[in-house]
Amino acid sequence: MACCHYFEPTREGADAFTVEMPRVTYGRGVLDEVGERALGLGIHRAALFTDVNLLDSEHLFRARQSLTAAGIDAVVYHDVRIEPTDVSVLEAAAFFRDGHFDGLISVGGGSVMDTAKGALVYARAPADFQIYFAPPAGAGRPVPGPLKPHIACPTTSGTGSEATGLSVIRFESINTKFVLASRHLLPDEAVIDPACIDTLPTMIVASTGFDLLSHAIECYTARAYTRWPKVDKPGARPMIQGANPWSDLHAREALRIVAECLERGVADAGDREARDRLSWAAALAGFAFGNSGTHLPHALSYAVSRAARGYRPPDYPGSGTFVPHGLSVIVNAPSVFRYTAPAAPERHLEAAQCLGADTGDAGPPEAGEVVASRIIDLMRATGAPNGLAGVGLTAADADALADSAVQQQRAIGNAPAETGRDEIRGIFEDAVSYW
């Protein structure tokens, strides 16, 4: 049991948290339920979002077949950009609006599901793009109301987007990603079919696995919800509300599964049990961070993916520099947790224990090192890049990286320790190389 005093009430702090969830269906073969589930949501003409790499996939075929069998007219939209931008989301919104659809089915990874959420927002309530984003990037205006129904069907095992009201979108003009957050972005249903993971290439399992690993530790070590300000009305309570007993529950179990299954799932595509469980762990971590928010490893990751040089992992189609989201997160993570551990040492030790670290006689002073070492071992075992140097960056980049990362104020504020630009630069300097 986690230590209760982490949520000790504070004089000015929140005294409640809210849990937001889609209806969840998990199991091999459940993609075949999509049609009937869509009908249940009143969908008769659906936009079926996917990406170009999945156009000939069995997953898309099965979802489509199920929709047709239910008598639903489904039109495929595959112009989703890997790592969506304001421009690509607005194009998707125009497709959705002009097609007069009454619902949306997304079949794909985080980029597809995040594009779907963004498209539903801007189709329903067109506005200057940044309006619905939190300051300082945006105006912080709430998404004005419920969106058309959305069934999210993940085909990777990491993003957890099927379980959250969050969408990560890059602003092309400044080449930086920001998070759009609203309960209205929550899919109505998450249909999680682990059979989609059977054929996922090794490096995609590794990257998405590190994404889910970091979601879980970040939730567990985030600032407690009782240390965020009290809200004056229920609608003002943010989804990024800090660690809470609900997010704890799912984060711990997600970490236990990663401990047992990440290396197995990466090393052996035939290890069905490991891959099935990773798929479940991704959803668990989504239930957690969708209701707590992440913190520094994610806040710092966007600067890394933007600045990287000459890195592209195997198994990702295309050419040119590209750091998949999970890898851009994990290259920062050991350095971040060394920095944040003194602010919440018990939490870091518990997380390390769930992640399979030998915590032995480790006490609070060793907490950061224990969790960092365990993550580094997993990185080495799965072919992840060795820190920032592994994606073409050096200590000389730390200043520019810090200038970019410091814009992610909401996520930075969710860290257990007060963190300014100088601390962020120091974290980057210590993330250059781990072995």
Ligand SMILES: [Fe+2]
């Ligand atoms: Fe993530």
